[in-house]
Amino acid sequence: MEFTFEPCKATQTDQALQNCAFLNTSDYKICCDKVQTVPLYLQANGIVMLCQPLPEVKAGYIMLNAQLRTHARISLISKAAFMAFISSQQNYLESVQFTVAPKKTLTNIDSDELFNIVKQSFNNRYFYPGAIYYTDYQGTTLEMSPKQEGILNSFTQISFSPAPAAKKLILSGSHVDGTTVGQSALSDAFKKMAKSEIEGGDQSENEIDIQSIGIGGLNAQFTQIFRRAFVSRMFPPHLVRKYDLQHVRGILLFGPPGTGKTLIARKIGQLLNTKEPKIVSGPEILDMYVGNSEANIRKLFADAEKDWKELGDESELHLIVMDELDAICKQRGSRGDSTGTYDSIVNQLLAKMDGVDSLGNILVVGMTNRKDLIDSALLRPGRFEVHVEIHLPDLQGRHQILLIHTKTLNDNEALGVDVDLLDIAGRAQNFSGSEIAGLVRSAQSFAMSRVVSGQLLIQGKNAEPTAFTVTQADFVRALGEVHAGFGRCDPSLFEQIQQFNFLPLTASAQILETIQQKITASQNAHIHLSTLILTSFAPGTGKSSILAQLCKETKIEFIKFISADSLIRQASTEQQRAAIIAQAFDDANRVPEALIVLDGIEQIVQFAPSGMRYSNVILQTILPLLKNPRNGRVFVLASTNCMAGMSDLGVLDCFINRLSVGTMDLPSMQEVVREWCMAKNLIFQGNLQQFQGFLKRQEAGIEISLNQLLFALEYARGSSEGANLIAEDLEKQLDDTGI
Known part of the structure; x- marks a missing residue:
């Protein structure tokens, strides 16, 4: 509903x-009758204003003060069009802060006293952030x-x-207003968390619903960040000074790749009502000219320093x-460069975060996969004081992440009714957040490919893809295509280890x-580190094949298979191989x-019996790792052909359980031949019980x-023909191989 009035100035200060x-x-009554609401609100150029009747105003005119005319971009030289604005409950403020x-x-x-004045003079007014409004306080005009x-x-808190x-x-x-540095920057969600911490509320009942902002499985980490970094910013300045409160200036997020460190930092920037966050990658700081790298660090803090000098708290x-x-x-001191640039960068960052003229209006969020490499001075209180480890998500976290990445599909009815995301989360063990996102993309690709292929068959080249539905089968196929970085080894590796892809049950x-x-007993006993070694006095007894078979059958999702062969392919020096282990x-x-x-393990440590030669670097890496358990539950299996040498080096002492794998007796060899012939669909031509190839060697x-x-x-x-294995051919091969 539109009204047209001619603007005029306010004639009196009040x-x-x-x-x-x-x-x-009369104009006011006409407008109220048409709009059917009181109080009356009119809107011009998107700016809403309260209207009241005043007999002194001429009919057809609307009186506006200078602030309203400027804000609504209304000129005094021409008529202005106004639209009726119908207020709703959502338009009313629960609280408002005035500067x-x-x-x-x-x-x-x-x-x-000012509160009572504002309650009376500003009642039912529509306010805009940053706009200027006037009131009188003891004869002095205040800009609000x-x-x-x-x-x-009347219910708004002021x-x-x-x-x-x-x-x-x-x-x-x-x-x-209790705002100190940064509190005005907190969103309502941040303030809710901080308030619960200050009041000592039940944290489990006040966790932020971070799933709604696109983060899953990290509620505990977010809670820790709020408690350590933002609660202190809720206290008013006089209490901050009274108790000498020091705000946290740095947060370090560390953990495996793909777990959501960068995402957390980005979401913190979005949730804070601050100026645009400065996001920079470490290598971007470096510059080809000496001194410019340190200057880039200073530029990051320049705006904060300027505001701190001008505005303080x-x-x-x-x-x-x-x-x-x-x-x-x-x-x-860990680098060998002659310029000392990297050391100077660390020194500059230390000075800016907690130097002589430290700033109280900064929050630096650092992210790394290698916390152990960072200079220790940066990790102490005052710099990156809060250390938050971002773990791989658990079952609940993986389920939340799947819900986030499939929300759009679900909203558009593109997610099949048979899809069980909780089941998918259970199968995606040790998947990181980024890998789960890749899993969803892979499932989508299977669904889209199915639609495109079907339409091409029907419509030919003119086919235009339409809607698709992602099913449970698509997710199952995606699980076979997307593998966790902290998951199982490539199955083809185990096939290569097992000779001829055959391991006899005998x-x-x-x-x-x-x-x-042994593994089950360790799990039930909650043992952090369980070790077992397979030993034999000769090679070729099947130890590697047995370990590979165990890796294929076990339900443990994280498997690392380390051999001398794999280390040679990945690294050329002892230090690099030790680092891989x-x-x-x-x-x-x-x-x-x-x-x-x-x-x-004797080949891994490069042991040679002649002269007792071995790699001390690799040995001194393995021994402490086998003796000192940490978090988690780790099962270590090993094999060796050199028991005496490993005993002399102290390796055998690290293994609590030992199993001996010896050569085969006559019945075992006969049973292996039967199993092998059955697996290869062959018939043994001859009397296996009287096979001379085994008897004479026994x-x-x-x-x-x-x-x-x-x-x-x-x-x-x-050598044999058809589906037969001739006994004479086997005996000849045993003789030819020199056995």
Whole structure:
């Protein structure tokens, strides 16, 4: 509903101080009758204003003070169009904070008296943040600027704080805004958490619903950040000074890649009503010219320093986010460069965060995957004081992340009714947040591919993809395509380890059962570190194949299979290989359960019996890791052919459980041949019980290892014709191999 009036100025000061529009009494009645609401609100150029009747106003005119005309962009030289505005409950303010600046010199204001004045003179007014409104206080005109938008009524809570320009103004009474540095920057969610912490409320009942802002599984970490970094900012300045409260200036987020460190920092920046956060990656600080890297650090803090000097405690909170912090803040003296640039960067950051002229209006959020590399001085209180480890999400966290990433699909009815996200979360064990997002994308690709392929068959080249539905089967297929970085090894690795993809039950069943019983017993006993080693006096007895088979059958989701072969392929120096082993144990301690396999531990430590030669670097890395359990539950399985040498090096002493894997006797060899022929769909041509190839070696005391027997069987298979394995061919291969 539109009305047209000709604007005019307010003729008296008290009219201007009413902060509303005035209409002729008859015009006001006409508008109220048409709009059917009281009080009457009109809107011009998007600005809502309260209207009241005033007989002195001419008919067809609307009286506006200078502030309203400026804010609504209304000119006095032409008529203006106004639309009726119907207020709702959402438009009314629960609370509002005003900054106060007297137009004349005034040093003291009683906030309780000002509260009564504002309640009376500003009732039902529609306020806009940053706009200027006027009121009279003891004969002095005050400029009032609200921080919230909406309508003030008798139920609105009101508080006041000095405007930045009114540096000498002192407010007293019970309606002084408790804002100190950064509190005005807190969103309602932040304030709710901080209030519950101050009042000692039940934290579990007051956790922020971070799932609504796109973060899942990190409620505990967010709660810790709020308690450590934001609760102190809720106290008023006089209490901060009285108790000498020091605000936290730095938060360090650390943990495995893809767990949500950068996402948390980004969301903190969005939730804070501050100036635009400064987000920088560590390598971006570096510059080719000497001194410019340190200058880049100073630029990050320049705006905060300027505001702190000008406004002091009234300064806004400045958020600085530094990703990949370990790239520029390594331990001083650890680099061999001659310029000392990296050390200077650390020194500059130390000085800015907690130097002689420390700032109280900054919050620096650092992120790293390698907390151990960062200079220790940065980690002490006063710098990056709060250390928050971002773990891999648990079952509930994975479920929350799946709900977040499938919300759009669900809202658009593109998520199948058969999809069980809780089941998918259970299968996606040890998945990080980014890997779960990749899992959803993979499932979507299967669904979209199904639709596109079907339409191409029907419509040909003119096919245009339409809606698709992601089903449970799509997620199951995606689980086979997307693998967790902290998950199982590539299954093809185990196939390569097992000779000819065959492991006879005769040689392995009892040992596999014993190992599994040991693991189960350790799980039930809540043992943090359980160790077991398979020993033998000769190679080729099937130890590696047994360990590979266990990795395929176990329900433990995190598996690291380390062998001398894999280390050679990944690293060329002893230090690098030792680092790979240490990293495997470090990763294992990040998950609830982990299995580490050290296949051929004597080869891993580069042991040579002649002269007792070995790699002391690798040995001194492995020994402490096998003796000192940390968080989590780690099962270490190893194998060796050199018991005496490993005993001399102290390796065997680290393994609580030992199982011996020996060569096979005659019945075992006969059973292996039967199993192998059955697996390969072959028929053994001859009497296995009277097979001379085994009998004469048994009489001569010659032992045959599993590896040797499997090679002989494969060679004999190649010599035989059809689906038969001829006994003479097998005996010939045993003779040719020198067994």
